[in-house]
Amino acid sequence: MKGYTNKTNIENYTIQTINASFLTQVNAWIEAMELYIDKLTGRNFIADTVATEKVYDGDGSIEMVIDDFMSISKLEIGEDDDSTRVEIESDDYRVYPSNEDPKRKLQLKEGYFSTGHQNVIVTAKFGYSTTCPADITLAATVLVAGITNFSNKAKGKIRSETIGRYTFTYKDEKGWNDFNRVKEILKSYKKFTF
Helix, strand or coil, X not given: CCCCCCHHHHHHHHCCCCCHHHHHHHHHHHHHHHHHHHHHHCCCCCCCCCCEEEEEEECCCCEEEEEEEEEEEEEEECCCCHHHCEEECHHHEEEECCCCCCEEEXXXXXXXXXXXXXXXXXXXXXXXXXXXXXXXXXXXXXHHHHHHHHHCCCCCCCEEXXXXXXXXXXXXXXXXXXXXXXXXXXXXXXXXXX
């Protein structure tokens, strides 16, 4: 699990205790909803703690938009073969936005990202934030609560919606409104690529 939500958040939201024997299933639903959120938005909301390498296509420009990241440790231009890679010194490029997170864009001070396939190699701590944004925590909590509500025998007006292989059930107007708000929250974070 990435840590978008947890058992305590779900218990506090639903005002119900989750039996310890059910924890494995709840954790599986949390992981599934984290994956759903990431796929829907195109983002990873908790940045990696260790820098990893991603490869991009150069397009001949001086600027390149890449995946969200918190910090960059190495920028290289070249082919897959390590012998043709040239490391760009940190003084030779800019990171934008410079005054907020996440970072999204690299700009070369001189030269350009040569046109080619998989010829720009970025080593960075990729992700949107060092901690999960509060509204994403709420979204994950409401989604998992909607899955667990299906087995809840509470009385009330039942509303359900199925997305993929999961059915989200809410037995009061507040839960249903929260679910609809979650859809708006996730829509606002959706990353568009052109």
